[in-house]
Amino acid sequence: MTDDLLGRHRAVLPDWLALYYDEPLEITHGEGRHVWDAQGNRYLDFFGGILTTMTAHALPEVTKAVTEQAGRIIHSSTLYLNRPMVDLAERIAKLSGIPDARVFFTTSGTEANDTALLLATTYRRSNTLLAMRNSYHGRSFSAVGVTGNRGWSPTSLSPLQTLYVHGGVRTRGPFAHLDDYDFVAACVDDLKDLLGHTRPPAALIAEPIQGVGGFTSPPDGLYAAFREVLHERGVLWISDEVQTGWGRTGEHFWGWQAHARGGPPDMLTFAKGIGNGMSIGGVVARAEIMNCLDANSISTFGGTQITMAAGLANLTYLLEHDLQGNARRVGGLLIERLRAAAAHVPAVREVRGRGLMIGIELTKPGTDEADPAAASAVLEAARAGGLLIGKGGGHDTSALRIAPPLSLNVAEAEEGAAILEDALRSIQ
Known part of the structure; x- marks a missing residue:
C-alpha cells in the first residue's frame, strides 16, 4: 500500500475499520494459495480474506x-x-x-x-x-x-x-x-x-x-x-x-x-x-x-x-475434488508440524483446531496472561517471511488464526509451517 492510499483511507473511512500491520498491505491479485501486494511481493495466504477465499484465489471454474x-x-x-x-x-x-x-x-x-x-x-x-x-x-x-x-x-x-x-x-x-x-x-x-x-x-x-x-x-x-x-x-x-x-x-x-x-x-x-x-x-x-x-x-x-x-x-x-478430505489430510500434517515447532517456544500456550482451521494462543511465558503484543509481532514476522495469517481470541487478541484455502498442498503447508516457526522463534 502506498502512503497516499493509506492517507486517503484514513481520511474517508472510519477509525474503527482496523488494518493489519504497521505498514498496511494492499493486495492487488492472487492465484491458487498465493497473493501479491502493490510492490510485487508474493505471499503464501494462510487467512484467505478471513476464511472467505475457501477454495483458491482466481479459481478458473468460479471465474x-x-x-x-x-x-x-x-x-x-x-x-x-x-x-x-x-x-x-x-x-x-x-x-x-x-x-x-x-x-x-x-x-x-x-x-x-x-x-x-x-x-x-x-x-x-x-x-x-x-x-x-x-x-x-x-x-x-x-x-x-x-x-x-x-x-x-x-x-x-x-x-x-x-x-x-x-x-x-x-x-x-x-x-x-x-x-x-x-x-x-x-x-x-x-x-x-x-x-x-x-x-x-x-x-x-x-x-x-x-x-x-x-x-x-x-x-x-x-x-x-x-x-x-x-x-x-x-x-x-x-x-x-x-x-x-x-x-x-x-x-x-x-x-x-x-x-x-x-x-x-x-x-x-x-x-x-x-x-x-x-x-x-x-x-x-x-x-x-x-x-x-x-x-x-x-x-x-x-x-x-x-x-x-x-x-x-x-x-x-x-x-x-474432495477438499474436505484434503483439509483433513493436509491440515493434520500442518497442525502436527506447528505443535512440534511450538514445543520450543515458551510463549505458546496452546496449538489447537482441526482440519485447516488452526489457532496458536500466545501468553506471557509461564503464565496464562494474554500477550497481544507477541501476537502482533508474530503477524509482522510472518509477513516479512512471506506468509499472511490472522489474529483473534477472547483475551486481548492473543491468538494467531491459520485458515488457508482448502486446496492447500503438502509443500505449501510445510513452507508455511517453516515461516511460522521462524516467526514464533523471533519473539523469544
Missing part, C-alpha cells in the same frame, strides 16, 4: 461462472424467479442434513445470523437468547447483542436479552481443569441451572468452533448434550457455520456434525467460503420455522444471480 453469468444478467432481486438461486438452495438444503429444509440467502454472515435471530424470536415469541462466552456472530445491532467477545462488542444496548453459557472455550474458565466428560457434564449442569432462573429462551446460537474467538472449541458432543436439555423446553439450536462450514474442519462437512447425537440443529447459518470471495450468506431452517413470519420480506441482493453462479461453481469444485 468462468461469474464471467458467463455477468454476460447474461447480474441481478434481478428475489421478486422474480431465479434459477441459479433455486439450484444452489436445493444443493445446500440437501447437504444441511436438516429435514424439510428451506434456504434464505443473504449477503453476509452477519445478515444470516440476524435473520436466524428474527426467525427464532418470532417462532418462539421470546426475545431471550442463549449464546456462548467468547463468541462472535457479526456486527449488526442484533448480532452484537449475542456476541460474547468484549473486543467485538461496541455497545451493550440490544433488542435481545442474552444469557451467556459456559463451554465454548475448553482450556479456560471454571471447568478447564476437568476431563472432557466432566467438562461437558459441568457445562450441562450450568445450563440447566441457568434455565431454572429465566423465562424460556428462543434459541441457543453457537459456533461449533469459535472463529474470532481464536479457533477455540468444546469437546465433541457438548452441543448434542445441550440440545437434549433445550429440546425438552422447546428451545431452538442455531449452529453458526459461517467459519466452520463446507468441510473446513476436515472431519466433518459441518461443524455441528461433531455434536451429532440427536440429529441436526434447527437452523444453521452460513457465509464466507461458499462464494470463494463473492458475497453470499444464508440460513437453513426447518420449513415450519422459516415460514413463521407473517409479514412480507425480501432480500434485494441476497441470492443475486452472479453470486449464486459463483457459489454453485465453487461448491461443485469443492465436492468433486
Whole structure:
C-alpha cells in the first residue's frame, strides 16, 4: 500500500475499520494459495480474506461462472424467479442434513445470523437468547447483542436479552481443569441451572468452533448434550457455520456434525467460503420455522444471480475434488508440524483446531496472561517471511488464526509451517 492510499483511507473511512500491520498491505491479485501486494511481493495466504477465499484465489471454474453469468444478467432481486438461486438452495438444503429444509440467502454472515435471530424470536415469541462466552456472530445491532467477545462488542444496548453459557472455550474458565466428560457434564449442569432462573429462551446460537474467538472449541458432543436439555423446553439450536462450514474442519462437512447425537440443529447459518470471495450468506431452517413470519420480506441482493453462479461453481469444485478430505489430510500434517515447532517456544500456550482451521494462543511465558503484543509481532514476522495469517481470541487478541484455502498442498503447508516457526522463534 502506498502512503497516499493509506492517507486517503484514513481520511474517508472510519477509525474503527482496523488494518493489519504497521505498514498496511494492499493486495492487488492472487492465484491458487498465493497473493501479491502493490510492490510485487508474493505471499503464501494462510487467512484467505478471513476464511472467505475457501477454495483458491482466481479459481478458473468460479471465474468462468461469474464471467458467463455477468454476460447474461447480474441481478434481478428475489421478486422474480431465479434459477441459479433455486439450484444452489436445493444443493445446500440437501447437504444441511436438516429435514424439510428451506434456504434464505443473504449477503453476509452477519445478515444470516440476524435473520436466524428474527426467525427464532418470532417462532418462539421470546426475545431471550442463549449464546456462548467468547463468541462472535457479526456486527449488526442484533448480532452484537449475542456476541460474547468484549473486543467485538461496541455497545451493550440490544433488542435481545442474552444469557451467556459456559463451554465454548475448553482450556479456560471454571471447568478447564476437568476431563472432557466432566467438562461437558459441568457445562450441562450450568445450563440447566441457568434455565431454572429465566423465562424460556428462543434459541441457543453457537459456533461449533469459535472463529474470532481464536479457533477455540468444546469437546465433541457438548452441543448434542445441550440440545437434549433445550429440546425438552422447546428451545431452538442455531449452529453458526459461517467459519466452520463446507468441510473446513476436515472431519466433518459441518461443524455441528461433531455434536451429532440427536440429529441436526434447527437452523444453521452460513457465509464466507461458499462464494470463494463473492458475497453470499444464508440460513437453513426447518420449513415450519422459516415460514413463521407473517409479514412480507425480501432480500434485494441476497441470492443475486452472479453470486449464486459463483457459489454453485465453487461448491461443485469443492465436492468433486474432495477438499474436505484434503483439509483433513493436509491440515493434520500442518497442525502436527506447528505443535512440534511450538514445543520450543515458551510463549505458546496452546496449538489447537482441526482440519485447516488452526489457532496458536500466545501468553506471557509461564503464565496464562494474554500477550497481544507477541501476537502482533508474530503477524509482522510472518509477513516479512512471506506468509499472511490472522489474529483473534477472547483475551486481548492473543491468538494467531491459520485458515488457508482448502486446496492447500503438502509443500505449501510445510513452507508455511517453516515461516511460522521462524516467526514464533523471533519473539523469544
